[in-house]
Amino acid sequence: MFWASYLLAALAIILAWPAPIALSRASWPARAPFTAMVLWQSIALAGGLSMIGAMLVWGLEPLGDNLVSASVGFLDILIDDESAETLGVVHVFAISAATLLFAHLISTLVLTFIRIRRQRRRHRDMLNLLSSPAADQPATLVINHPAPVAYCLPGGARSVTVMSDGLMDLLTRAELDAVLTHESAHLHQRHHLLLWAFAAWRSALPWLPTSRLAQRAVSELIEMLADDEALRHVDEPTLVRAIAIVGSGALPRAEDVLDDPLADDPGRDTSAGAAVTGGTAGTRSTAHRLSRLLTPLPPLSRFQQGLALSTAGLLLVVPPALLVAPELLG
Amino acid sequence: MATLGDLERTVMDLLWATPEAATANELRDAIAEAPSGEVGRELAVTTVLTVLSRLEKKGLVERERDSRPHRYRSVTSREDHTAELMHEVLVTAPDREAVLARFIGSVSEAEAQTLRKLLGGS
Numbered sequence: 077m078f079w080a081s082y083l084l085a086a087l088a089i090i091l092a093w094p095a096p097i098a099l100s101r102a103s104w105p106a107r108a109p110f111t112a113m114v115l116w117q118s119i120a121l122a123g124g125l126s127m128i129g130a131m132l133v134w135g136l137e138p139l140g141d142n143l144v145s146a147s148v149g150f151l152d153i154l155i156d157d158e159s160a161e162t163l164g165v166v167h168v169f170a171i172s173a174a175t176l177l178f179a180h181l182i183s184t185l186v187l188t189f190i191r192i193r194r195q196r197r198r199h200r201d202m203l204n205l206l207s208s209p210a211a212d213q214p215a216t217l218v219i220n221h222p223a224p225v226a227y228c229l230p231g232g233a234r235s236v237t238v239m240s241d242g243l244m245d246l247l248t249r250a251e252l253d254a255v256l257t258h259e260s261a262h263l264h265q266r267h268h269l270l271l272w273a274f275a276a277w278r279s280a281l282p283w284l285p286t287s288r289l290a291q292r293a294v295s296e297l298i299e300m301l302a303d304d305e306a307l308r309h310v311d312e313p314t315l316v317r318a319i320a321i322v323g324s325g326a327l328p329r330a331e332d333v334l335d336d337p338l339a340d341d342p343g344r345d346t347s348a349g350a351a352v353t354g355g356t357a358g359t360r361s362t363a364h365r366l367s368r369l370l371t372p373l374p375p376l377s378r379f380q381q382g383l384a385l386s387t388a389g390l391l392l393v394v395p396p397a398l399l400v401a402p403e404l405l406g
Numbered sequence: 407m408a409t410l411g412d413l414e415r416t417v418m419d420l421l422w423a424t425p426e427a428a429t430a431n432e433l434r435d436a437i438a439e440a441p442s443g444e445v446g447r448e449l450a451v452t453t454v455l456t457v458l459s460r461l462e463k464k465g466l467v468e469r470e471r472d473s474r475p476h477r478y479r480s481v482t483s484r485e486d487h488t489a490e491l492m493h494e495v496l497v498t499a500p501d502r503e504a505v506l507a508r509f510i511g512s513v514s515e516a517e518a519q520t521l522r523k524l525l526g527g528s
Contacts, residue, residue, distance in 0.1 A: 199491070199494065201464065202487060202491050203491070204411050204414070204415060205414060205415050205418050205466070205487070206484065206487055206488050206491060219488060219491070219492070220485075220488055221488055221489070221492045223492065223496065225492060225495060225496065225509075226509035227495055227509065238495075240492070255509050258509060259509060316524075317525065318509075319509075319510060319521075320521040320522075320524050320525050321521075321525065322509055322510045323510045323517070323518060323521045324518045324519075324521035324522045324525065362510060362517060363517060366521075366524075
């Protein structure tokens with residue numbers, strides 16, 4: 077089964093390095109955000125699977141001709157105290173590495189989930205005290221704050237969209253609708269699950285280019301998906317104006333910064349200026365979003381989308397196929 | 407029926423409204439007198455004390471222990487709490503996932519200028 081482990085290793089390397097770099101540089105995802113999202117998910121899943129699979133298959137190789145008989149042999153060693161002398165140190169090392177990586181990925185996923193849940197619960201607690209329900213919108217809360225802010229807080233049946241009265245002052249009714257449909261699209265399409273999975277993927281393997289690129293791409297793609305959903309309810313100039321007003325209005329005027337009670341505290345970087353202009357990660361994504369709305373490109377052709385989706389499907393089929401292939405061929 | 411969350415909210419609203427510290431008894435009376443909200447009814451003092459100790463645990467309320475009965479006050483103002491909460495949302499790097507997907511991410515000064523131009527021109 078050596079050849080299967082080498083093929084899996086090759087796939088793991090391609091999915092960890094060149095493939096995500098190529099996809100993150102491609103321009104077509106803006107024309108088919110959903111397809112691109114599926115492709116990112118399959119790159120991450122297939123990448124993890126082939127990393128683990130390559131080490132496992134290679135490590136089990138001395139114990140059998142295929143994965144099943146080799147696994148049975150390995151269990152015999154563990155449980156029935158069979159002699160382990162067929163296994164070299166390197167093999168034991170590879171098997172342990174595969175097991176550890178698997179445990180690491182799963183536990184990071186769980187720990188990230190717990191951390192996010194705790195942050196959300198705390199945030200929701202404070203919102204309950206500080207906000208009031210919007211007059212004519214279900215599942216929408218209004219909070220008293222001068223900066224124009226809108227975001228959503230996922231939580232199953234208790235999911236809410238939050239907006240500041242600063243935002244309501246700046247936007248017309250139609251523009252506000254654009255913002256609210258955008259946010260509720262995030263909730264309906266369960267974007268928080270994607271963010272969760274890719275955040276865990278990144279904190280599990282931060283040194284891997286794919287995890288960083290994937291996370292950035294995914295957080296950009298969900299904005300595009302939500303924009304597309306908003307465009308089904310409001311026209312494009314309205315959405316663009318809403319983005320532009322919130323984007324430019326979000327810059328603090330001097331008096332806001334002075335009014336911000338936390339701005340005085342030198343220990344914390346909490347001035348509204350830092351809040352809104354800080355960080356460059358979001359910048360590219362906003363520019364991308366706007367140019368996509370202002371100069372719309374035709375969506376990918378059916379054939380191109382089919383091609384991308386089949387690639388995604390193939391990526392998910394190949395690693396398991398390689399795992400069982402020696403058995404079928406043998 | 408008012409939930410514990412509603413009660414917490416009512417008590418915080420009262421404490422935020424006055425700079426003075428208040429006893430559980432005073433708070434109960436104030437709640438009973440309040441214009442009939444969902445909570446506007448007679449409560450047992452123990453209920454108020456339960457709510458207060460929950461709020462204390464959350465760091466929203468502090469207790470003056472040198473007086474009997476204990477007097478409670480809010481730790482900071484409503485505005486400070488709001489600013490802190492919004493700070494969490496605004497400053498959050500895009501890779502923090504709890505509060506998800508703000509409508510607009512961080513905007514650079516240059517980009518904001520482009521946006522303003524766009525608005526002026528349209």
